[in-house]
Structures are given as structure tokens and as C-alpha cells.
Amino acid sequence: MSRRFTPKIVTANRLREGDVVYLTADDRWSPFHHEAELIEDEAHAQMRLLFANAQKLTVVGAYLADARPGPNGPEPTHFREAFRTRGPSNYPHGKQADLAN
Amino acid sequence: MYSYSDFDEAFVRARVAQFSQQVERRLDGSLTEDEFRPLRLMNGLYLQLHAYMLRVAIPYGSLSPRQMRQLAHIADTWDKGYGHFTTRQNIQFNWPKLPDVPAILSALADVQMHAIQTSGNCVRNVTADHFAGAAADEIADPRPYAELLRQWSTDHPEFQFLPRKFKIAITGSPNDRAVTKAHDIGLRMVRNAVGEPGFEVIVGGGLGRTPMIGVTVRDFLPEADLLPYVEAILSVYNTLGRRDNKYKARIKITVHETGKEAITEMIEARFAELRPQFGGADQKLLAEIRQAFAPPAFRNAPTDAYDAFYRADPVFRAWADTNLTRHRNDQYAIVTISLKAHGKTPGDATSEQMRLIADLAERYGHSDLRISHEQNVILPHVHKSDLPALHAQLVKAGLGTANVGLLSDIIACPGMDYCALATARSIPVAQELATHFEALKLEHEIGPLKIKISGCINACGHHHVGNIGILGLDRAGVENYQITLGGDGTEDAVIGEKTGPGFAYDEIVPAIERILRAYLDLRLEPAETFLQTFRRVGMEPFKAALYETERTQDAA
Secondary structure (H helix, E strand, C coil): CCCCCCCEEEEEEECCCCCEEEECCCCCEECCHHHCCCECCHHHHHHHHHHHHCCCCCEEEEEEEEEECCCCCCEECCHHHHHHHHCCCCCCCCHHHHCCC | CCCCCHHHHHHHHHHHHHHHHHHHHHHCCCCCHHHHHHHHHHCCEEECCCCEEEEEECHHHEECHHHHHHHHHHHHHHCCCEEEECCCCEEEECCCCHHHHHHHHHHHHHCCCCCCCCCCCCECCCEECCCCCCECCCCCCCHHHHHHHHHHHCCCHHHCCCCCCECEEEECCCCCCCCHHHCCEEEEEEECCCCCEEEEEEECCECCCCCECCEEEEEEEEHHHHHHHHHHHHHHHHHHCCCCCHHHCCHHHHHHHHCHHHHHHHHHHHHHHHHHHCCCHHHHHHHHHHHHCCCCCCCCCCCHHHHHHHHHCHHHHHHHHHHEEEECCCCEEEEEECCCCCCCCCCEEEHHHHHHHHHHHHHHCCCCEEECCCCCEEEEEEEHHHHHHHHHHHHHCCCCCCCCCCCCCCEECCHHHCCCCCCCCCHHHHHHHHHHHHHHCCHHHHCCCCEEEECCCCCCCCHHHCCEEEEEEEECCEEEEEEEECCECCCCCECCEECCCCEEHHHHHHHHHHHHHHHHHHCCCCCCCHHHHHHHHCCHHHHHHHHHHHHHHHHC
16 A cells, blocks of 8 residues: 655745745745645645746745644644744744744 | 956956856746756855855955955845855855846956856865965965966866866865865875975865765875876766766765776876876966965064063963964964854854954955865964954954864854755754853863764765764754764864764753763863874763763663
8 A cells, every 4th residue: 555645735945036935725926834735635736746847937946845734724844844934043034034024 | 365367357257247148048937947057056056945045166265355345245235244154165145136146246256256166066166274375384385276276177178077076175284274185186285205395195085975085196296297187187087987876976986996006097097198288388377376375575573562462361362372373484373263153153254244354354464364164264464463453353343252173163064054955953053062161161171172063964064074073964854963073184084983873953962061071081181182082092981971871861
């Protein structure tokens, strides 16, 4: 039996700024992980990744990352993805500062 | 300092124009990311975790005050007001936006700088002893050779698509401060039996996934043979290097798989072919380059004020004891400005600090600046009478930390705070180690110690050659830190030994404390360094201190 599919989100970096973004169910790129579409089905995940990869003038390096449902929307399960939602730990730079308000 | 020729200037400007067009074509969709990636990497532009990162070469670690001010200007205009100096004598800007990169490269070209060959499978920025031209133990200044190598390797048509990246380090002193034995080619200046200077040529060193100390393929290479010999090595590697497997593509694997004798023979055979083709133009060029590195006009003045201040002021004395190195001129000192203030990010300087350092270099340092692979800034020529004034101004700017060569003078790669390849964070581990031992007031008691931290197996933080090395890994989705002991990056280079199982993020600082408390108990006298103690007693007592305490705690 094949392994059970773990839920995923599609994430990438913006082409111009390099900022981390997440693909939403309504085809937007959001800076917020909790706004990402949580994908529970493998075939759908591949379709969404193809869609993301086609956005060549918007994002770069799209990939599927593990996530889990949370009270406000999808949450990262791996620390690397958790860091990507915030920014570096040595300065208040990146999302933790840009999106504070 | 070397100044660009018309040819250099035209070449760098042409590259800026070329890359500007490539960025434009990427932004309008004419180039796909797959097409653009190799082009941006050739120009030092990476895409990291949170943003793009631009890596700018500081050839052999030498900078003028004007260049340092321009780096500050770039940091303020297109980045977040700081820069990160790296273990390869580069500076990295962590937050550039893609459309701004052409303007940044143009601003760099204005001060004879560039980001060419700071990435990709080519000959990277040639690194050198950061005390070049100043050190008391030096045979000859390695920078003219490094500049010759830079010019030769830049856009060299034969070596733009090597099996893998290629790093050359050079030192003009028998005491190796450039980690030459852990480079693809290490060049260590030595004298032959009749006293002529030349190079010991070391090939196939490297850290990363498969750490290896380089092997000596030539005990003595006359300096006139440098370029044809280096070209012969590259040529053999270019033919034999494993392009089929990224993890076996570095020259260290080629040397290992071919064998020292066989590869030495191949290099010598290729050298015999190449040598006659070098008709002396390289030596003429070297002679011209050498003029650019003539020593400054040293001042002849009394140093009594320095001696008096040294006796009177304990804070100054502490700094002088750790941050000064003997200069070839007795009236002078080599000053290391620590970019390792306790709790700060190793290797980071704010734009304000960069400007101050540039001013101080002009006022007190014959306008010469160096970046060390240990991520500090060097003023190589300061008259001793100027040291008290210099120190006072450094202290005011947060640059007066007296810790060079001590525990908190940590090398740390950017780790998972920035790097897309990282498997764990390094910077916060360095910050916590520094502040923890500062609070315990143990740093000076522990004495000389090199801690080096990498956030992944690629070992940008040189952890294998740290007296204490820390490697951050991802173990089942959790940050885990593996410790190595006994590494050494000098002319007696040794790869450190693993202690055993790794430690979680919140366990790593206490683990290092156990090792260091064991050292304090084990050492025969305060003058015996950590490395000397480790070499005398071996791994076992440290293992016991590290793991048995843990077991006792578990049982309690």
C-alpha cells in the first residue's frame, strides 16, 4: 500500500522581490501561510504545482511543502517552513517586520 | 593597492551591461528561470530563503576605504543597512530586489568591484592571508600572486565549466592563516635550500560532505612557474573530474580516486607541455602588479605613548593583548577589528560601522583594509602611537570587542536564517555561546579557542577545522547539532573528530560548556590551550564529560 498523502501547500518566492508567498485556493499569491490552500489530495497537489510553475512572471521556485490544518488556516509542520513564514532570527527583518501591522 | 587597467574596467562594465539586459529579459519573460539561473549565478546572485542574496568578491580580502564606503552606500540604498562578511573574503547583501541588482553591480564597478565568479563551477575569489604585506613572519606578500591568479582565472575560456567550483588560497607565510590545506589548491610560500622563495603546492583539500586535507604535489615550485603549474592542475582536473556525480565532482575526490602519485605525474606532464607556452608575459605582468602592492611609507615616530597607555588602561590592554598582531615594522601593529561583539551576528557590519572603519583606515591605517576569512576586519598597518585613539573610536561604535582568537570570535555561516541549503540555524547558536560565556566571565580564562559553526554539511562555517566544530543538521524534522573536536586550520591542519550523538538546539550551549569545563579541569596549566589539551588527552575525557553527565541526569 502506498504511503498516505500528507497535506501540502504550494509556496514560492516572488520573482521581483524574492519574498516568500503561498498559493491560495482563489489563485492569489499571499504572504501569509494561513491563507494558503491546504491540499489534501496528491493529484490536486500536482495540478496546483503545475499552475504555480506556469506563473513565470510572478514567482520562482515553486514547490509543495508539508502543512497541517490549524485554527486560522494551514500551519507549517517543518521548522524550515516556519522560518520562511517569519524571516531570520537575528534581526527583525522580513515578514515578521513587514507584516507586523 | 591594485588599480584596474583599462582592460579590467571595460571588462567589468561590459559584464554589468550584459547582466542588466539579462535581468530585463527575465522580467519581461523572454528568459525562463531555468535559462536565467546560471546567468545570475555567474554574477553572484542567489535566491535564498527569504530573498535574493548578492555575493560580492573582495579579491584576496583587500579593500580600500573608498570601496568600503561604497559597500555602505549599497547597503543603505538597496539593502537593509548592513552587509555580511563571509569565510571566503566576500561580502553578502541579504535583501536585494532583482530589478535593483544591475544598479548595484554598476555601483560596484564604480569602485572597481564586481560579483563575477562568486558562484558557479569556475575558479572562485582567490583568498589570501589577511595579514599579507604586514605580517612579521612573511616571506613575500601573496597579494601580487593572488591578483595574477584573479586576472588569469577571470573568464578563462577553458575553466568556465569545471566539474565543480574551485577555490584557491594563498599565503606568503609559513604560518598558514589562509587554511590553504582545505582548498582545491593551496599555495604556501616557502624557501628552498638556497633561500629562494617559492610555493609548496597543495591540492585536493576541502571541507563539506567529504572533508579532506590536501596533499602536497610539489614541495617547491619556483614563483615563475606559478601560472603554468596552476593551469596544469586545473587542466588535469577539468579532464578527470567527475561530472556524473555532484557529490564526487570536487578535485579532492579526483585526487583521492586517482592517487597522489598518478595525479602528480599527470600534473607534471601537463605542466611540461604548458610551461614553454608561457613566454614571460605573465612574469612581466606580475612585476607590474607587484608595484601596486609596494609597502606604504611607514612613519618613524616614538611609541612611548602606546607603552604608557598599555600599562595604565586595563581595557585597552585587554584589547591590545587579543586584537593586535606583530607587524614586520616594530613601531607598527596589525589591528583586527572584531565583528563578533557578544550577541551580535558574526561577520555583520552596519553601514555606519563600515564608514567609520573607512575613516579610521584613512586616518590611522595607510588607507588599507582587509577582510579575514574569520569574518573580521583588519587594519594591517597602524603606528603604535595611534592605537589608543583608534581603540577609543572603535569602542564608541561597538567595534572595540577584545575577543580575537577567543571563544566568542566564532565563525558562523548564515545557516537557516538565510541560506536555502541550510539544514539548521548557526547564527543564534553563535550568539548564545558568546553571551553565555560572557555572562560566566570564562572566556579569557579559557584562552585561545576556535569555535566554527556550519548550518549544513557543506561546511561554509569551516566546522571541520574548528578546535570545536558544530554542525547543524535536520534530524527527523528537528534541529540537531553534531560536535567535532580537535580540528585545526593552520599549517598543521587536522579534521576534527565527531564526539558522538548530536544535541538539540537548546542543549548545544550546555554541551559546549561541559566540554570547556572538562578542559579547565584537564589542562596542566593555564598556558596549555584547548587544542593542546585535546591532543594530549584525546577524545575520551571529553566524551565522558559530554555524555555521562547527560546519562546521570536522565537517571535522576
